[in-house]
Amino acid sequence: MSNHEHSSTVAVDREACDICGTCVAVCPTAALKIIRELEIDHDRCIRCYRCIRICPFGALKRDNGAAEHVSG
Amino acid sequence: MSQVDFEIAIVGAGPAGLSAAIAAANAGRRVVLLERRACPGLPPRCGEGIGLKGMSAGLEVRPEWIRTTIRSASLISPGGIEVGIRDVPESYILDRPKMEQDMFDQAVASGATGVLDAPVVSVARQPDGGYLLRTPECEYRASCLIIADGVESRIARDLGWNTALPDIDSETCAFAKVSGLQLDESSIRLYLGSSIAPGGYAWVFPTSSSSANVGLGILGTKSAPKKARDLLDRFLRERLPDATLEEVHCGGVPVGKWARPLVRGGALLVGDAARQVNAVNGAGIAYAAVAGKSAGETAANAFSSGRFDSTTLTLYEQEWARNYGKQQERSYALKRMLIGYSDATMDAIARKVVKKKGQLSYLSVFLTAFSRHPFLLIKSFFLFR
Numbered sequence: 001m002s003n004h005e006h007s008s009t010v011a012v013d014r015e016a017c018d019i020c021g022t023c024v025a026v027c028p029t030a031a032l033k034i035i036r037e038l039e040i041d042h043d044r045c046i047r048c049y050r051c052i053r054i055c056p057f058g059a060l061k062r063d064n065g066a067a068e069h070v071s072g
Numbered sequence: 073m074s075q076v077d078f079e080i081a082i083v084g085a086g087p088a089g090l091s092a093a094i095a096a097a098n099a100g101r102r103v104v105l106l107e108r109r110a111c112p113g114l115p116p117r118c119g120e121g122i123g124l125k126g127m128s129a130g131l132e133v134r135p136e137w138i139r140t141t142i143r144s145a146s147l148i149s150p151g152g153i154e155v156g157i158r159d160v161p162e163s164y165i166l167d168r169p170k171m172e173q174d175m176f177d178q179a180v181a182s183g184a185t186g187v188l189d190a191p192v193v194s195v196a197r198q199p200d201g202g203y204l205l206r207t208p209e210c211e212y213r214a215s216c217l218i219i220a221d222g223v224e225s226r227i228a229r230d231l232g233w234n235t236a237l238p239d240i241d242s243e244t245c246a247f248a249k250v251s252g253l254q255l256d257e258s259s260i261r262l263y264l265g266s267s268i269a270p271g272g273y274a275w276v277f278p279t280s281s282s283s284a285n286v287g288l289g290i291l292g293t294k295s296a297p298k299k300a301r302d303l304l305d306r307f308l309r310e311r312l313p314d315a316t317l318e319e320v321h322c323g324g325v326p327v328g329k330w331a332r333p334l335v336r337g338g339a340l341l342v343g344d345a346a347r348q349v350n351a352v353n354g355a356g357i358a359y360a361a362v363a364g365k366s367a368g369e370t371a372a373n374a375f376s377s378g379r380f381d382s383t384t385l386t387l388y389e390q391e392w393a394r395n396y397g398k399q400q401e402r403s404y405a406l407k408r409m410l411i412g413y414s415d416a417t418m419d420a421i422a423r424k425v426v427k428k429k430g431q432l433s434y435l436s437v438f439l440t441a442f443s444r445h446p447f448l449l450i451k452s453f454f455l456f457r
Contacts, residue, residue, distance in 0.1 A: 020117065021224030022244050022324030025237045026292065030229040034108065035191045035208070050239065056246045056322035058298025 009045040010052060011063035012038050023051035023060060074210050078104040078185070080371050081205055081214035083192050083227050085112050088343025088360035088367075089220030090175040091130065095368030096218075097182035101375055104212055105176075105184050106205065108191035113172030117222075117323040119247060119277050119285050120166045121260070122357045130361030137171040138164045139279040143258045149422035150265030150415035163260075165277045165285065166357070192221075195230050201338060215380060216371045217339040220364060223324045225331075225345040232336060235347065239292030240411075241328030243272050243354055246300040247287025248308065249279070250315035257281045263288075263311070264418055270294035271411050272354075274307050286312065289325060289354055291411060327351040329404045330397060334389040337382060340367040348392070348400060351407040359396060366391050 017038055024032045031044035032051060042063075052060045080096050082089045085107035093105040109115075121142070122131075142163040147155040180186045190207045195217070198204050203217040219227045225235040255278045263274040271291025278284045288307060290300055300322060308315055326347040334341050342348070343360035350356065370388035374380040 018115070018322045020321070020323045021222060021226075022242070022322065024224035024226055025235075025324050025326065026239065026242055028236050030226065030236070033226055034224060035193055036108070052297055054239070054242060054244050054292055054295050054324070055297055056244045056300035056324075058301065060297070 008062045008064050009042045009047060010040055010049065011061050012040065013059045013061065014038075016057050016059035018057055018059070020056070022054050022056060026050050026054050076104070076185075076210065076212055078102045078212060078214045079375055080104075080216040080218060080368075081106065081203060081212050082184075082218040082220060082368075083195075083205070084220035084222055084343070084345070085109075085172065085176055085179075085186070085188075086117075086220060086222055086343060086360065087131070087172070087175075087357050088345070088348075088364035089218065090172060090179055091361045091364030092218045092220060092342060092368035092371075093179035093184045093186070094175065094182055095365045096372045097179055097184035099369065099372030099376065100183070101372045103179075103184040104214065105179055105186045106190045106192060106207065106212070107176075107186070107188050110189045111169070111173070112176040112188070113169035115319075115321050116168055116247075116249070116285075117321065118168070118245075118325070118354075118357075119275050119287055120168045120279075120357075121163060121275075121277050121355065122166055123161055123163045123355070130358045130365060133164070134171075134174065137166050137174070139167050140165045140257045140277075142260050142277075144256075145259060146261045147422070148261065148263045149419045150268070151419040151422075153419060153422040153426060155422050155425050165260075165279055167279075168357075192227060195227050197231065197337060203338065215338055216374070216385075218342060218364075218367050218371060219339060219345050220342045220360075221345050223326055223344045225326075225341075225347075228331075228339075228341055228345060231339055233331065233341065235331050235341075235345065237292070237324075237326055237328060237347075239295070241326060241347075241351075242292035243289035243325040243327050244292060244295050244300045244322070245272075245287055245289040245325060245354075246304040246320065246322045247285060248304065248315075248320045249283070249318040250286050250308070250312065251283040251318055252314055252316040253278075253282050253284055253312065255281055255284060263307070266415050268307060269303060274303075276312070283318075284315075286315070291327075325349060325354040325356070327354060327404070327407055330392070330400050333386075334392060335382060335385045338380070338385065340371060340385060340388055342367045348396070350400065351404040352410065359400070362396065363388075363392055 272289035
């Protein structure tokens with residue numbers, strides 16, 4: 001938890017996302033959810049980035065502030 | 073915001089939720105079926121293959137849902153050794169969007185309230201034991217909840233289940249609908265190998281003599297960002313250079329053991345959300361249909377008999393465990409073994425099998441593969457259930 005404040009969470013590229021839910025299935029803290037699009041709860045995100053690795057279309061990236069930031 | 077009360081709320085209108093809705097509505101219960109997508113079955117989420125056995129157990133197949141009938145298969149080893157197998161158990165490639173639209177219509181005709189474009193924003197257990205579901209437009213209350221929200225299994229997690237998939241129990245898939253091919257429309261092709269689909273396989277399922285569902289799944293532990301899509305592009309380029317890409321989609325397949333418990337309070341977990349999938353080949357339509365039907369019937373019976381409680385609902389879990397649970401667990405044990413096989417081992421087995429020469433029967437491949445190696449792969453691929 002030491003880096004919690006400083007490490008980046010996850011951002012979704014909505015153009016690339018097919019809304020398939022694969023990332024939702026592997027998220028250990030249920031920080032991801034599909035409403036009409038993929039929503040990310042940044043407070044629940046523990047920065048394991050498993051969602052980024054599993055995404056078949058590469059639609060998830062580390063959020064360094066440049067990408068769209070959505071609160072779940 | 074309007075509020076509506078039902079006896080049974082079902083989240084997700086895939087094969088599991090639809091089967092549950094039809095069963096419960098036919099039994100005369102007040103049912104609402106919530107689907108987040110605007111159209112049942114779209115976009116497609118799988119290869120659309122199903123075995124005859126699975127079909128007859130869980131679904132009343134209509135001829136118009138069948139695109140092609142599969143009677144033979146080829147398994148291509150990592151080194152390119154092709155094992156041709158005739159007389160595989162009869163399987164179908166389905167038109168899932170059509171099937172799911174028809175089933176949705178059937179559920180509604182049976183009296184269920186079907187709501188499309190209705191994503192569940194939140195779910196909560198109420199003090200009276202019932203469930204409150206919120207969509208952006210409406211609130212739904214129900215004593216019984218059937219959770220069929222697919223691989224994401226997100227509703228269950230809000231109700232205390234831990235259905236998160238470890239990487240080793242997930243397949244991440246990319247697939248395409250392609251045209252412009254010349255195919256034997258009664259034969260499927262499956263490709264193995266760490267450079268093609270590590271920890272999974274690639275498939276070519278004909279949907280006509282000139283079109284196919286082509287896709288691949290890779291094991292979560294072998295995944296990297298966009299890897300499934302990149303491998304699919306390469307597969308198409310190398311193996312089907314003449315194919316015209318119609319559409320490309322992706323999806324996840326749970327390949328773990330089925331979730332336990334399947335019943336918690338007044339909630340029942342079904343289909344991919346319950347990880348009721350053949351862990352070797354990723355087939356889940358038939359399991360989803362049988363589980364959905366059983367859950368819908370069990371829930372309806374609980375109301376009809378005046379004994380709506382956890383004990384009565386647990387009959388669904390017992391039925392699943394008795395009829396399919398062991399089989400599913402065997403597929404999981406097998407998957408764990410198979411993912412340890414190297415390309416060289418798979419080639420050696422394929423070489424041995426084709427030594428028999430000519431077109432092999434399903435049984436002869438099976439027996440040859442098993443005479444030395446515990447190679448259940450071939451059999452398991454064609455169980456499709």
